[in-house]
Amino acid sequence: MRGLRSIGLVALFVGAQIVALALAFPFRSAGLATTSSSSANSATTPILLIAAIVIAPLLILAFARVKGGLATIRWVILLGMAASLSITLQAAIALLLPAPVYLFPYGAAQVLDPSLSIATIVAVVMLLALLIEPQWYVVDLAAFLAGGALIAILGISLGIFPAFLLLIGLAVYDYIAVYRTKHMLSLADAVVDMRLPILMVMPSSPGYDYTRAAPLHAREAEPGEGKGREALFMGLGDVVIPGTLVASAFAWLPTAPALGGIGPNLLVAIGTLLGSLVGYAGLMTLVNRGNAQAGLPFLNGGALVGYILAFVLVFHSFGLGLAL
DSSP states (O other): OGHHHHHHHHHHHHHHHHHHHHHHHHHHHOOOOOOOOEEEEEEHHHHHHHHHHHHHHHHHHHHTTTTTTTHHHHHHHHHHHHHHHHHHHHHTTTTTTTOOOSSSEEEEEEEEOEEEEEEHHHHHHHHHHHHHHOHHHHHHHHHHHHHHHHHHHHHHHSSHHHHHHHHHHHHHHHHIIIIIIIIHHHHHHHHHHHHHHHHEEEESSSSSSSSGGGOOGGGGOOOOOOSSEEEEEEEHEEEHHHHHHHHHHHSSSOSOOGGGGGHHHHHHHHHHHHHHHHHHHHHHHHHHSSSOOOHHHHHHHHHHHHHHHHHHHOOSSSTTTOOO
């Protein structure tokens, strides 16, 4: 089982990207993009996102020092995730179910929307499960659903240029936050304590009890002992941020069929994903030596290199689509 932990995280990582690609265009049609087409290539949005991501951990760590602060943050984050899940799940489920129907009497304009009912039920069940028994598989499922939807929304909201800015900026920030200020390690401990679905967990055995997990720093292994850990952890951001470029390539590059009838946008998206997996392999090599690592320099770096190589091979151009 221990040898399968990295593979399990890879499955969650790749699965979230596939979900995002499947949802990208339906989400755009549903109006879930946070920017208009005319402003999707603006640098403002990624800069604001980076600023929010830099500030959020500091606020969480500050609240963690206040009595009852972590409990308050946990409630706020869980309620926010449940609300966003209900919205994104409705858009996804609507693809599979019949269109809403008007109920009799039709003049009352009352509509039965099965997708809304199912999405609300799923979101409430997930919220209750996270509150009552936040085991690793519950946390992983919630993070997987939230991650896939968030990747799709960011991908359809950010053009290639702002996606590049987001990946580069957050790779630099993650490096500083893990290796220099090290406050990201303290944040990871707080997240484990709160059992929030902003960490993906892959245990060494199915019976692993995440509700009794010790803080991450208490489980740091000596060099060469990484395989002895009870579980591997990956931040949800390590899945979402590199995935943003995957989804952005799919959403914004030309879609006219190219090689074998496959759209060039999909080919470049796949190349970007493969690049991030190369970065993941390098990351896991270091993680298995026993120390916590900053994921985004590896994953974002791999995604960027994969995108550049795939774009040049597919489009025979060094423009990289940055001016789209």
